Amino acid sequence: MYILKLLLRNAFRHKLRTALTILSITIAILAFGLLRTFIGAWYAGVKASSANRLITRNAISLIFPLPLSYKDKIRQIDAVRRISYGNWFAGIYKDEKNFFANYAIEAKNYMALYPEFVLPPDQKEAFLRDRKGCVAGRKLVERYHWRIGDIVVLKSAVFPGNWEFVLRGIYHGRDESTDERVFFFHWDYLNEALKKTAPRRADQVGWYIVEVTDPNRAAEVAQAIDKTFKNSLAETLTETEKAFFLSFISMADAIIVAIQLVSFVVIIIIIAVAANTMAMTARERIGEYAIFKTLGFRGWRIAGMIIGESLLITMIGCLIGIALTPPAAKEFSKIVGTYFPTFRVEIETIYIDIGASILVGLCAAIIPTWRALKIRIADGLRRIG
Amino acid sequence: MGLPISYSFRNLWTRRLTTVLTASGMALVVFVFAAILMLAEGLRKTLVETGSYDNVVVVRKGSTSEVMSGVSRLQASIVETQPEVARGAEGQMLLAKEMVVLIALPKRGTNALSNVVIRGIGASSLALRPQVRLVEGRMPKPGLSEIIAGRSIAERFKGGGIGEILRFGMRDWRIVGIFDAGNTGFNSEIWGDADQLMQAFRRTVYSSVIFKLRDSSEFERVKKRIESDPRLTVDVKRENRYYAEQSERMAEFLRILGTALTVIFSLGAIIGAMITMYSAVATRTGEIGTMRALGFKKISILGAFIIEALFLGLIGGCLGLFLASFLQLLTISTMNFQTFSELAFSFTLTPGIVWKGLGFSLVMGFVGGVLPAIRASRMNIVESLRAV
Numbered sequence: 001m002y003i004l005k006l007l008l009r010n011a012f013r014h015k016l017r018t019a020l021t022i023l024s025i026t027i028a029i030l031a032f033g034l035l036r037t038f039i040g041a042w043y044a045g046v047k048a049s050s051a052n053r054l055i056t057r058n059a060i061s062l063i064f065p066l067p068l069s070y071k072d073k074i075r076q077i078d079a080v081r082r083i084s085y086g087n088w089f090a091g092i093y094k095d096e097k098n099f100f101a102n103y104a105i106e107a108k109n110y111m112a113l114y115p116e117f118v119l120p121p122d123q124k125e126a127f128l129r130d131r132k133g134c135v136a137g138r139k140l141v142e143r144y145h146w147r148i149g150d151i152v153v154l155k156s157a158v159f160p161g162n163w164e165f166v167l168r169g170i171y172h173g174r175d176e177s178t179d180e181r182v183f184f185f186h187w188d189y190l191n192e193a194l195k196k197t198a199p200r201r202a203d204q205v206g207w208y209i210v211e212v213t214d215p216n217r218a219a220e221v222a223q224a225i226d227k228t229f230k231n232s233l234a235e236t237l238t239e240t241e242k243a244f245f246l247s248f249i250s251m252a253d254a255i256i257v258a259i260q261l262v263s264f265v266v267i268i269i270i271i272a273v274a275a276n277t278m279a280m281t282a283r284e285r286i287g288e289y290a291i292f293k294t295l296g297f298r299g300w301r302i303a304g305m306i307i308g309e310s311l312l313i314t315m316i317g318c319l320i321g322i323a324l325t326p327p328a329a330k331e332f333s334k335i336v337g338t339y340f341p342t343f344r345v346e347i348e349t350i351y352i353d354i355g356a357s358i359l360v361g362l363c364a365a366i367i368p369t370w371r372a373l374k375i376r377i378a379d380g381l382r383r384i385g
Numbered sequence: 386m387g388l389p390i391s392y393s394f395r396n397l398w399t400r401r402l403t404t405v406l407t408a409s410g411m412a413l414v415v416f417v418f419a420a421i422l423m424l425a426e427g428l429r430k431t432l433v434e435t436g437s438y439d440n441v442v443v444v445r446k447g448s449t450s451e452v453m454s455g456v457s458r459l460q461a462s463i464v465e466t467q468p469e470v471a472r473g474a475e476g477q478m479l480l481a482k483e484m485v486v487l488i489a490l491p492k493r494g495t496n497a498l499s500n501v502v503i504r505g506i507g508a509s510s511l512a513l514r515p516q517v518r519l520v521e522g523r524m525p526k527p528g529l530s531e532i533i534a535g536r537s538i539a540e541r542f543k544g545g546g547i548g549e550i551l552r553f554g555m556r557d558w559r560i561v562g563i564f565d566a567g568n569t570g571f572n573s574e575i576w577g578d579a580d581q582l583m584q585a586f587r588r589t590v591y592s593s594v595i596f597k598l599r600d601s602s603e604f605e606r607v608k609k610r611i612e613s614d615p616r617l618t619v620d621v622k623r624e625n626r627y628y629a630e631q632s633e634r635m636a637e638f639l640r641i642l643g644t645a646l647t648v649i650f651s652l653g654a655i656i657g658a659m660i661t662m663y664s665a666v667a668t669r670t671g672e673i674g675t676m677r678a679l680g681f682k683k684i685s686i687l688g689a690f691i692i693e694a695l696f697l698g699l700i701g702g703c704l705g706l707f708l709a710s711f712l713q714l715l716t717i718s719t720m721n722f723q724t725f726s727e728l729a730f731s732f733t734l735t736p737g738i739v740w741k742g743l744g745f746s747l748v749m750g751f752v753g754g755v756l757p758a759i760r761a762s763r764m765n766i767v768e769s770l771r772a773v
Contacts, residue, residue, distance in 0.1 A: 014667075017660050024656035031649040060553055061487040061500055062725070063452055064586070090453065099634075157453045160446055160618060200589065233555070233587060237489075250497045251720035251727070258424075258717075259642075265413050266650060272410035273657035279402050280664045335641060367402065 007308045014281070018313060021277040025317025025360065026324065028270035029353050033325035034332055035263035036349045042249055042256060047177040049241035051215035053113060054222055056208040057244075059235040062088075065204035066234050074210060077224050079217045084109035085205040086187060091154030091163065093144070100140055102154065102183040103206075104190040113211050116174040117182075123148070123169035131189050133168035137180035141170050152183075159190065161197075176344065210238070267356050274364035278310050282368030289372045290380025303369045310368075311361035318357035322350055389681060389689030392672075396665060397693060404697065407661040411701025411749055412708065414647070414654040419709035419742045421643035423732040424717065425636060431730040432632040435569040436625030439471075439601050440513055443594040443611065446618045450631060450724040451485040452502070455590040458482075460617050464594045469607040471597040473512055480596035481507035484579050486586055487726050488553050491543045499718075500726045501538060503553075505579030513595055516569055522547050522562030525577055530585075532577035533562035537729040541718060551575075554585030570628065573718070573729050595624065634723050651749055654701075658753025662694050666761040673761055674769030687762035694754020695747055702746025709742070710734055 012018055056074065058064035068085075075083050086105035092098070107128055111119065119127070119135060127133045134152060146152065150167045165185050173180045187205070194202040212221045222238035229236045239247070249256070282289075289302055326345050333343035397404045436442075443464050448454035456464075461482045471479045484505035489498040504510075511517060511524070525531035532551070539545045539560075551558045558577065566572045579591070598604060608621040622630075666673070673686060709732075718729040 014664075016663060020656050020660050020663075024653045024660075027649060027653050027656075031646070031653075034649075035646075059489075060586070061489045063487050092447075096449070096634075155447055157447050157449050231555075247498055250495075251499050252722075253497075254717045254719040262417060262646060265417055266653070269410045269413045269650060269653055269657075272406045272413070273653060273660070276403055276406040276410075276657060277660055279406065280660070283400075284668070332645070 003304075003308070007305065007312050010281075010305070011309050011312050017277060017280070021274060021313055022317040022320070024273045025270055025314050025357065026321040028266050028273075028360075029318050029321025029357060030324050030328055031266045032263055032356060033321065033345060033349050033353055034328060035259055035266070036352060037325070037329050037343060037345050038332075039256060039259055039263075040346055040349070041343050042252075043245075044177055044179070045245040046242055046249070048116070048175065048179060049245055050116075051240065051242070052212050052218065053241040054210040054212060054218060054225070054238050055241055055244040056210060056225055056236050056238040057206070059226075059237040062206070064234065065201075065206055066208065066236065068203040068205055070208065070229065070234075070236070071205075073228055074208060074225055077221060077228070079213050079221050080210055081213045082109050082113055082211040083208055084113050085208045086110070086184070087190060087204075087206040089154070089159065089163075089185075089190070090157040091183070092157065093152070093154055098144075100181050100183055101179070102185075104187040105184045106187045107184075110184070110209070113209055116178045117171040118174050119169045119171040127168040130166060130168055131186050131192075132164065132166050134165035134183060134185035135169040135171055136167060136183045138170055138172045139180040140183060141167075143181075154183075159194065159198075159201075163190075163193075165189075209241075267360065271360050271363045274310065274314060274360050275367065277313070278306065278364045278368045281309070282306060282372055286372065286375055286380050289375060290377045293377050293380070299373045302372050306369045306372060307362065307365040310365035311358065314357045314361035314364070318353060321357075322353050325349070325353075389676060389685050390692055393689045393693035394696065396669070397696065400665070403661055403664075404700070407657050408697055408701040408704060410657045411654045411698055411746055412704035414650045414749065415702045415705025415742050415746045416708050417650055418643075418647045418745055419706055419734070419738055420712055420732065421639065421646065422738045422741060423709065423712060423734055425639045425643065426735055426738065427717070427730040427733040428632055428636060428639065430733055431568055431570055431728070432628045433625060434516065434567065435571060436623070436628035437514070437516075438623060438625050439598050440624035441596055441598060441604065441607065442622050442624050442627045443596075443619050444592070444622070444627075446620050448620065451483070451592045452487055452724060452726070454485075454592050456482075456592065456594055456619060457590045460619065461591050461594050463614065463616055464596070464611060464619075467596075467607055467611065469599050469603045471599040473509065477509060478596070479509050479512055480594065481510040481513055482579065482591045482594050483507065483510065484583050484586075484588060484590075485592040486582075486588070490538075490545070490551070492541055493543050493545075496543070499542075500720065501542065502574040502724075502726045503532075503582060504574050504576050505582035506576050507579055510576070510595075513597055514566070514571065517564050517566045517571055519562050520565045522560075525561055527578045528581065529578070530556050530558050530581060531561045532558045532575050533564055534560050534576075535572040535574050536563060536565045537572045537716070537718065538575055539563045541729075545575075554582070556585050568730075570728055573727050631721065631723050635721055638722075647745075651745070655749050655753045658694060658697060658750055659757065661697070662690065662754045662757035663760070665693065666690065666757045669761075670764065670769045670772040673764055674766050674772070677764070677766045678770060683762040687758050690758035690761050691751065691754050694750045694758065696750070697754070698746040698748075698750020699743070701749070702743045705746065706739060706742045 058066055084106045086103045089102045089104050091102040127135050146167050148167055152165045152167055154163050191202055212218050218240050225238045226236050292302055329343055329345050444454035465480055473479050486503050487500040488503055490501045491498055534545045544551045547560055547563050549560050611621050712732040713734055716729055716731045721728045
């Protein structure tokens with residue numbers, strides 16, 4: 001108890017300096033927390049994926065479609081419970097800046113495959129009845145102030161023309177990680193239009209979503225699907241939903257690695273700032289340490305005092321930083337929210353924050369402690385300022 | 386004025402540990418600042434140099450990239466008949482009907498799949514892109530399953546080297562040449578005969594038509610004529626504009642990220658400088674009093690401390706830029722969100738970035754030093770002389 005009081009008194013001897021150091025640690029922890037959250041946002045799709053969903057797409061690459069006829073062949077495969085399919089629509093709402101995911105999907109099975117998209121029964125009914133109907137996530141609807149019954153017009157980069165949809169339902173996410181900014185509509189609506197305007201592109205789907213009866217058999221089913229279409233014009237590549245998202249992320253891994261590196265740079269910067277404060281503090285108090293030694297205090301006591309003070313200062317900064325991270329993340333998500341579905345501070349981030357500040361506190365105390373221990377009593381007493 | 390300044394410099398040397406710690410904090414901030422600018426510059430340079438001002442790209446209306454686009458043979462022929470299309474030395478049209486698709490290829494080492502652009506080229510494609518040079522092997526012969534790979538594909542993708550074989554579209558394709566396209570996006574592409582590739586991928590339409598203008602100033606006229614032709618539903622863009630648009634979202638992303646990071650980091654470093662300078666002032670109270678008593682003006686004291694802070698910033702800035710300059714050796718390859726395809730670009734250091742980095746470090750030093758300097762200059766002579 002006594003030692004804690006001493007630490008507190010010592011820490012706030014230079015109020016301005018300590019306050020500034022705490023402030024800079026707060027900023028650093030805040031930045032670190034935001035960067036980790038930012039990295040986490042990339043992986044949101046992976047988190048939201050389900051173990052019993054498989055994605056089948058064209059083996060050449062995503063831009064090549066698969067024939068609609070594959071649907072029945074896949075359904076015949078053992079352990080396949082349900083199948084749905086969709087197309088990436090690449091729709092643009094008014095301006096390219098308004099980016100959100102939009103798919104043409106086979107609705108009935110799709111809704112059953114994604115139980116995390118919760119839609120009120122009456123809205124679901126209305127959506128299924130209206131071929132021009134569409135459903136949008138809660139966040140998306142809030143952003144554009146749509147209401148049920150509104151007509152939404154999208155311009156597609158892949159399918160020429162303006163496409164009109166009637167908003168029939170607003171879903172909300174079952175889990176926190178569910179993406180609430182997806183826009184989907186009936187695949188039939190797209191297909192019927194294509195039959196008239198571009199018959200060669202009709203009856204083609206971008207990907208199949210396959211639900212397996214048992215997640216343990218997912219690998220086996222994936223292999224069976226790919227084997228069925230081996231040596232055909234459109235060979236398939238089937239992966240679990242998780243692997244599918246991970247392969248996307250791995251394409252941009254250079255950026256993620258860069259952000260990760262930068263998040264460690266901020267920790268190093270802050271070690272420099274905190275170490276500086278401690279170095280100055282210890283430098284001023286060399287005389288006192290000499291007196292402590294004269295009084296018979298052992299080296300480890302003095303070391304404990306310096307390290308304790310350093311940890312005290314960093315932990316105060318750390319706690320303020322942690323407290324500020326969630327509101328800051330909220331603000332930040334308003335800026336980059338178009339690119340990422342969820343922007344949530346995870347509990348691991350807080351643990352890493354605390355770990356990082358302990359590291360900063362310890363590193364900052366190394367040189368001053370070493371100096372204080374090394375000083376000979378006579379030298380220390382002789383020194384001024 | 387001379388004495389306080391030399392006194393300040395020597396103070397930085399005397400308190401080496403503090404100086405080094407503060408300056409290295411700033412150096413890291415300048416490093417991050419410069420790295421992000423260099424990345425954005427590298428991206429910009431790559432995509433801007435990819436396109437040339439005199440070339441025109443024709444894609445389907447509303448398509449943001451060639452991959453999404455489709456131009457039928459009939460439409461392509463109509464574009465071909467425009468009088469503004471330039472002609473080469475042998476009278477051939479400088480116009481290429483190209484097909485662009487993406488294929489997923491495994492990377493060397495990691496085996497991770499990444500999307501690569503395959504471009505089916507015509508006879509004039511190479512002439513339209515003077516920046517592309519064949520460095521090894523030969524061009525693919527029309528009618529054969531042969532392809533050439535860009536340098537960064539050859540280095541980073543499995544089966545991308547010369548003499549190797551890639552399998553896609555139910556055929557084996559032999560790589561007969563490697564081309565170098567300097568700093569451009571073509572380095573991340575694979576080229577082959579358009580007719581062969583269209584067969585293999587069962588495509589009946591081209592992706593884009595590219596031609597060189599007979600006279601650069603005729604762009605508006607040809608754009609208006611093509612876009613208002615009822616038989617064509619296409620967009621006409623200058624090639625450099627077309628590639629710049631593809632990088633817009635990525636550049637925006639880098640810009641937001643970069644600004645946010647730099648602002649936050651620089652706050653930390655400024656506070657670090659402030660702590661250092663406040664303590665420099667506090668420990669030298671007596672000395673400041675002495676100097677004032679000797680007749681040095683307030684303004685000299687203010688100047689001395691500000692110069693000390695600026696110098697501290699400058700050390701950090703130079704160190705940070707020195708570290709950042711090594712980044713030029715790195716090449717980043719990542720997916721461009723807008724085109725969905727692999728793009729390789731490198732950190733590029735320009736004199737502009739050097740000046741910005743140095744300016745930024747001086748600003749950090751100044752902001753960190755100005756308050757402590759003011760405190761130093763306002764000290765009461767008698768009281769400060771009394772403090773030991």
